[in-house]
Amino acid sequence: MDPKLVKKVKPYLAIVFMQFGYAGFAIIAKTALDQGMSNYTLSIYRNAIATLVVAPFALLLERKIRPKMTVSVLWKIALLAFLEPVIDQNLYYMGMKHTTATFSTAMCNILPAITFLLAWALRLEKVNVRRAHGYAKILGTFATLGGAMIMTLVQGSIIGLPWTKIEPNSESADGVVITTQDPVKGALMITVGCFCCSIFYILQAITMKSYAAPLSLTCLICMAGMLQGIVLTLAVERGNFSIWSIGWDTKLLAYTYSGVICSGVSYYVSGIVMNEKGPVFVTSFNPLNMVIVAVLSSFIFAEQLNIGKVIGATVIVFGLYLVIWGKTQDQRETAIIDQETNHSPNGV
Template sequence: MGGNKEKLFNRMKPFIGVVFLQFGYAGMDVLSKAALNKGMSNYVLVVYRHIFALIAMAPFAVILEKKVRPKMTLSIFIKIMLLSFLEPVIDQNLYYLGMKYTTATFAVSMYNVLPAITFVMAWILRLEKVKLKSIHSQAKVFGTLATVAGAMVMTLIKGPVLELFGTHGSNMHNQPNGGVNLQHAIKGSVMITIGCFSCACFMILQAITIESYPAELSLTAWICLLGTVEGGIVALIMERRNFSAWTLKLDTKLLAAVYSGIVCSGMAYYIQGAVMKERGPVFVTTFNPLCMVIVAIMGFFFLAEQMYLGRFVGAIIIMVGLYLVVWGKGKDYELPSPITKDPILPAKQTIEESNGKEEHSNYELNNLSNLGAGKVAQDEQV
């Protein structure tokens, strides 16, 4: 009974990990937007974010992976430097800049194209198994498209207000795009889209790097360290005349840096790497639209925000899409297991047994012949 529970938990670990990530990202979006609205520089936020992530993750990497950490090579170090540039420098800065120009909800909505971009890139690089004639591959393709489509429905279509459980939402979100003008919305959209491509490249490269450097905690610590250095250089250049941008007090700015650093950088890089080992980069990014569903549900229950029919239908489409992807990818990991060892072992065993029997019979024949020769020699002496 205990063995079955352990097997079930091991199968559920990737799902628990990616769902936890989406809850973490939902909190980060709200806190980061509040910090940026108070005048915090996005470049400085990225640097402090990775400093706190490094402080949180480095001790675990040093202690827990002391014996299993692979040797650092030049090619691995170059990959880690590129990882640190793609995510901490390009993606996060562009995401925060896009959020500055728009809103947190708009930024989350735009980021839902990430699963589709990652899926296409993984397919091209053969990191994702896709056979169009297979029903499981079709489920992955349609599921990925459904998650993106559901996110777009939640973003673009409102419909009538749903008064669930007798609640009456506030009217604070009735303005189109949350009061964002068209010019800023276009700028923000371009920045967030470029950030999505950078994040997709990061996911693919992390999956490749983890194969040659299978130490998730150490890889996380390296990304945070180099991300701090590279992001710090960019921040010093961009904020060279604004030294006050580096000051932190006990307020939302500090909370945003600590929370996003520990949860959304340190723990996120580690969980992503661990899940990618088993399920690949597409599995991790497919759950991204779930963040939008979480934000909508939390906003409805805790902030008394209005729930529109479009958001409700979009959330259902996302859930269906996630189920299709999970089902399709689940078959990828069930099919190969019985093929590798079963037909080989019996053949080896029979060959070894037959060789053993032949050696044993040869040994007995040699003994008999030696005994016979000895007996003949004895007779001749007599």
């Protein structure tokens, strides 16, 4: 296979696999939360496991390239940990408790739009409004948001699938009654969480420029998030020691899966890809997560698929294509400019 082609395809494959990982976690987390798992301990154990998994690789592979720690970088790591491992994760889990796995992942599709606007405002994302690909990125970003809103708000006729005839949200397979849903409260929590997550991606991209050791940065963020989460949990859940218990059940699977895949692997992958493609590229693939979860939830939770979800998913895929096309044209234009600069007589 052509090495140049492999290099071009790798970022796309990495982000797509990351979205599959997120989708699997949404299913596992929803099951565990419905069984009474605390969102606070999920966040803590997730980051503790991620720290344990990533730390050996960071110590071994980055011992020669790890930059010196400065006060500025330390404060950024503390803020990164507070934004995503603490605020975003807890609000997302609480929002999921009040909704469904499909709804919560659908709401997360506001993330690309928020990230795009913030990155544009901070000049981390270049948008040439005089060129078609500039408009494509703008239109694609808001198309993904519109598709998510269609999936969330538009119902339409039920698509009769043979495996969704069980009445959803009545009772789980092991007899645990699912929490009463409150879509408005859940949507507000997830929206605030997405805003924090968007700032996290922007700040992570900035931090990577001064601390170019992605594994070490991932480890430090997870460790700081774990410590901050412990303080928060002790303050909120005073005297409730039962939430800390660990058994061989779905909760342990949620802790382990989220720690290894959603924190350890995803922070590292997103950091690497953002160095090359920018934060908007990473978050623009977020809609795929919702489509995957919608399909899986129809099998696992017997969630009904309707016309609104299908139309919304179609709009999301279209919007995602526009963003990718716009980013590709940006790269080609930049490559041409660099090539012309390098071949110019004066080198300017």
